[in-house]
Amino acid sequence: MNTIKLTKKLLLVAVSGLMIISCDNDKYKKTNTSNTSDNPFASKVDSILDLMTLDEKLGQLNLPSSGDITTGQAQSSDIASKIAEGKVGGLFNIKSVEKIREVQKVAMEKSRLKIPLIFGMDVIHGYETTFPIPLGLSASWDKEMIKKTAQIAAKEASADGINWTFSPMVDISRDPRWGRVSEGSGEDAYLGSEIAKAMVTGYQGDDLTSNNTILSCVKHFALYGAPEAGRDYNTVDMSRIRMYNEYFPPYKAAVDAGVGSVMAAFNEIDGVPATGNRWLLTDLLRDDWGFDGFVVTDYTGINEMVEHGVGDLQSVSALALKAGVDMDMVGEGLLTTLKKSLEEEKISMTDIDNAVRRILTAKYELGLFDDPYKYCDVNRPKSDVFTDEHRSFARKVSAESMVLLKNSDSVLPLKKSGTIALVGPLANSAVNMAGTWSVATKQELSNPLLDGLKTVVGDSVNVLYEKGSNLDYDLEFEKRATMFGKDIPRDKRTDKQLLDEALSIARKSDVIIAAIGESAEMSGESSSRTNLEIPQAQKDLLNALMKTGKPVVVVLFTGRPLVLTEEDAKFPTILNVWFPGSEAGLAISDVLFGNVNPSGKLTATWPRNVGQVPIFYNHKNTGRPLGNTEGKFEKFRSNYLDVRNEPLYPFGYGLSYTKFNYSNLRLSATSINFDGTIDVSVDVTNSGKYDGKEVVQLYLRDVVGSVTRPVRELKGFQKVDIKKGETKTVTFKLTVEDLKFYNYDLDFVAEPGTFEVFVGTDSNASLSSKFELTKNESK
Numbered sequence: 001m002n003t004i005k006l007t008k009k010l011l012l013v014a015v016s017g018l019m020i021i022s023c024d025n026d027k028y029k030k031t032n033t034s035n036t037s038d039n040p041f042a043s044k045v046d047s048i049l050d051l052m053t054l055d056e057k058l059g060q061l062n063l064p065s066s067g068d069i070t071t072g073q074a075q076s077s078d079i080a081s082k083i084a085e086g087k088v089g090g091l092f093n094i095k096s097v098e099k100i101r102e103v104q105k106v107a108m109e110k111s112r113l114k115i116p117l118i119f120g121m122d123v124i125h126g127y128e129t130t131f132p133i134p135l136g137l138s139a140s141w142d143k144e145m146i147k148k149t150a151q152i153a154a155k156e157a158s159a160d161g162i163n164w165t166f167s168p169m170v171d172i173s174r175d176p177r178w179g180r181v182s183e184g185s186g187e188d189a190y191l192g193s194e195i196a197k198a199m200v201t202g203y204q205g206d207d208l209t210s211n212n213t214i215l216s217c218v219k220h221f222a223l224y225g226a227p228e229a230g231r232d233y234n235t236v237d238m239s240r241i242r243m244y245n246e247y248f249p250p251y252k253a254a255v256d257a258g259v260g261s262v263m264a265a266f267n268e269i270d271g272v273p274a275t276g277n278r279w280l281l282t283d284l285l286r287d288d289w290g291f292d293g294f295v296v297t298d299y300t301g302i303n304e305m306v307e308h309g310v311g312d313l314q315s316v317s318a319l320a321l322k323a324g325v326d327m328d329m330v331g332e333g334l335l336t337t338l339k340k341s342l343e344e345e346k347i348s349m350t351d352i353d354n355a356v357r358r359i360l361t362a363k364y365e366l367g368l369f370d371d372p373y374k375y376c377d378v379n380r381p382k383s384d385v386f387t388d389e390h391r392s393f394a395r396k397v398s399a400e401s402m403v404l405l406k407n408s409d410s411v412l413p414l415k416k417s418g419t420i421a422l423v424g425p426l427a428n429s430a431v432n433m434a435g436t437w438s439v440a441t442k443q444e445l446s447n448p449l450l451d452g453l454k455t456v457v458g459d460s461v462n463v464l465y466e467k468g469s470n471l472d473y474d475l476e477f478e479k480r481a482t483m484f485g486k487d488i489p490r491d492k493r494t495d496k497q498l499l500d501e502a503l504s505i506a507r508k509s510d511v512i513i514a515a516i517g518e519s520a521e522m523s524g525e526s527s528s529r530t531n532l533e534i535p536q537a538q539k540d541l542l543n544a545l546m547k548t549g550k551p552v553v554v555v556l557f558t559g560r561p562l563v564l565t566e567e568d569a570k571f572p573t574i575l576n577v578w579f580p581g582s583e584a585g586l587a588i589s590d591v592l593f594g595n596v597n598p599s600g601k602l603t604a605t606w607p608r609n610v611g612q613v614p615i616f617y618n619h620k621n622t623g624r625p626l627g628n629t630e631g632k633f634e635k636f637r638s639n640y641l642d643v644r645n646e647p648l649y650p651f652g653y654g655l656s657y658t659k660f661n662y663s664n665l666r667l668s669a670t671s672i673n674f675d676g677t678i679d680v681s682v683d684v685t686n687s688g689k690y691d692g693k694e695v696v697q698l699y700l701r702d703v704v705g706s707v708t709r710p711v712r713e714l715k716g717f718q719k720v721d722i723k724k725g726e727t728k729t730v731t732f733k734l735t736v737e738d739l740k741f742y743n744y745d746l747d748f749v750a751e752p753g754t755f756e757v758f759v760g761t762d763s764n765a766s767l768s769s770k771f772e773l774t775k776n777e778s779k
Helices: 008-021 042-051 054-060 078-084 097-110 134-138 143-159 179-183 189-204 240-247 249-256 278-288 304-308 313-323 333-343 349-365 380-384 388-401 449-460 475-480 495-507 536-546 565-570 584-592
Strands: 090-092 118-121 217-221 261-264 294-296 403-407 419-423 462-466 511-517 552-557 573-576 660-667 677-686 692-702 713-722 727-735 753-760 767-773
Touching (some): 042 349, 118 349, 134 143, 134 179, 134 388, 143 380, 143 388, 189 240, 189 249, 217 249, 217 278, 261 278, 278 313, 294 349, 304 313, 313 333, 419 449, 419 495, 449 462, 449 584, 462 495, 495 536, 511 536, 536 552, 552 584, 573 584, 660 692, 660 753, 660 767, 677 692, 677 753, 692 727, 713 727
Parallel strands (some): 090 118, 217 261, 261 294, 511 552, 552 573
Antiparallel strands (some): 660 677, 677 727, 692 713, 692 753
């Protein structure tokens, strides 16, 4: 379409006409925002592009933070003046219908072209109704349940004006020193891919024009979960074959599921920062994977390339645009430097137009051109946010995510009688229950363990409470670990007084519940740790409680795998509750008293000490593997002098109040060709005293490959509900797609040969069988 020369009045009429045309939602409804070269909004987007000045185009690429905008001041803020000038494409970190309506009104009434804004927020594991941290959610191994948490989050966020979330985070991590392991789904690419698809479809649904769905953003692309030394933002360096086989799959799964946006990572890849890496953002993401949504930087990601040492702000901004970045979060490098780069022919108008086109398309997909205020119904928050229904589901999800790490002598479930001593710095801290990245949560409304216990047991149990210790002896460390309003007030009593009072109630009790571990902000962004043990003040509390002779139930709060070697050796019962969310206390109590039988399974390996890190189940064999000498040192083998090789708790591990027995593993065939399938079946019997749920896990080993292959890889899982005394047959169907991997040439192939199948309760599954993959006769 040629450039249209119109008076200002006629230009506004033209744009208004475009908005009216876009009302035909059904005609342009999409079930997939990516993975298609056919853009039903192309002509409308191009018409708007023809009307835009260069400054207005650059404005669409600008994503500032809302700052301190308050209701009633939105139209007079500094941000408002930029919006009126067409220099803002969207905002993030702004909450509430009233504020968002005011800001959108500036765009629609004061800007020249009246292009609506997009509003984003870190809706990571729920909105006001908060679910367990993502690592905890993944421990449920329940894709449908996880999908529903994203649907609820989308419903609540959209009711409050938000239409874009920076989630899911799908970074694979094998290093628990890295604090952001709490935001992902653990160490495994297959499980991570399944959860990525569930989250994307949960947020976006099948119709983004609906006002209860929101645009999803997969992050951090790519490899952010593998920083050197486990230190956040640090350098990442790995081979391409590891990228493709072990780290890329969850990102690609999100793209295949239709994710609408992608966030670039902070780290470098092959020596080039991800934010300016054209191979990553264009060659791989767009050309190979077919992604046609838009790419946004992380917070000041463009500006930070200056510190990486690849140029000044103008040059790194041009680098980012040419690489495939479409929107600049906070840094304003694209806004302030691209005009000069265009004049100097370092970039082209086509580069700018392509980025703007993708931003405008997303706004059309969200239905914002049809109704800019579609997310601004002031009545929706009252009916859709933090509802009884949502909170009830959160309670269920939280309970299903908890992992029973140890339960000697069947201390759990507890009886609803007698006296219980509840101690520990996490026992009565509502603001820490939701964990990290819970920006929309009303922390004070979260349910702490003390309240949950009293609600669940009522008057049938006498609950005594004392704090017992501070989070840590080190005050400065405690300040760093309790940021963002998640304080655990420092007790004015001495450490001895705190301990003595805890011991006093412990001696009066039948059982002790010790609520200990990390505070919410001891994991998360910029919360890397070199010591993965619980703080010493809490260790001393636990040891003193143990000496009372009373059974001690350790209720562990954590956002990462911890080193519990000492606690595992000393204490009969350890229940890992992660950070369970807004209904934490009720959900924990449900599990403690047997209202819910724990069924969570670890999605990250727990080391014996930090020296084993990084540690993960699907490692490669060396030429000198340890063999079957479990726990024993063997010279000239790949093992440690000072600690056993195997982890404390393996991937997939988690106990139940009942017992599950596996038997009768059988395969429907001993060989398949490239067109065939094979069924793997196993009988699982609940031989214990309680009904329960079991996560049945299937692993494969490719015995011989053109490149070295992992000792085993997860290729299937099912969470099944089995009554006591009942036997269920669980069947998995394998196809050649399950046997494929990226070879030396980065071709996705399956190679003929022997495959070993393992089925069981965790990654150490011992039931096994074999089959052959053969070439088709015609090949």
